[in-house]
Amino acid sequence: MDPLTNLFSGLRTSSSAMSAERTRIDVIAKNLAYAQVTHMPDGSGPYRRQVVRFSTVMKRAAPGTKPEPEGVKVDRIEPDQVTPLERVYSPGHPDADAQGMVTYPNVNPTSEMADLITAVRAYESNANAADGFVKMAERALRLAQ
């Protein structure tokens, strides 16, 4: 592959990762916003935190060649069924059951904030890499001057 193709496809790889990390940041923001929602409007009970799964996008450059990674995409956004929902004794709460227990979402603000930091760092590092491709292309352009 010629150098320009490498520079431009690298730029696309970085932007695909930036948009995937943005999706993750949005989902984390949603988890934090819904942290106290004990009653979803569709009647499904308390909110469950959502998790974003990433996967690599593979592309075959030409028939018969090995597929090459070409970027990252959001594979799935799924509810976290593993982390248990939180049970709190609060008899006055409208969603309390017969024992006075209220089921709260399985959102842990601390771990959401930790995930948020990871996602923001990842976003920044990809923005940095994208910047590098632009600099390299500009440098190659200056050779002609």
Next chain:
Amino acid sequence: MNPVSDRDQILVRLMSAAALRARVLSENVANQNVPGYKRRVVSFEDELRARVAAGRDVAGLEPRIEADLKSPSSPDGNNVSLELETNGLRENWVAYEIYAAMLQSRNNVLQTAITGGQ
């Protein structure tokens, strides 16, 4: 005398290899949160240096992309190290700038020869 020397050819190929490495390292950065992803690296300069030192032909030498299976993986099977990738990218940018500057100085010399310094 052929004005496009072997040295220029090598510089152009070094720049191409650096562009490829920038892409591969950026893919590693992009995949830092993908479970099971293994980081990849580009090897070219070491083999080039060895061949030049041994006086062997470098025409058929191409940069190779290799999976790095030695770096330790996190529990989700991903072994991207953001420090390795960003420092590798930085080093690579500097190398690219150097190759470009060397190539440019050659071009300036040719330019002077063509115009007679006018």
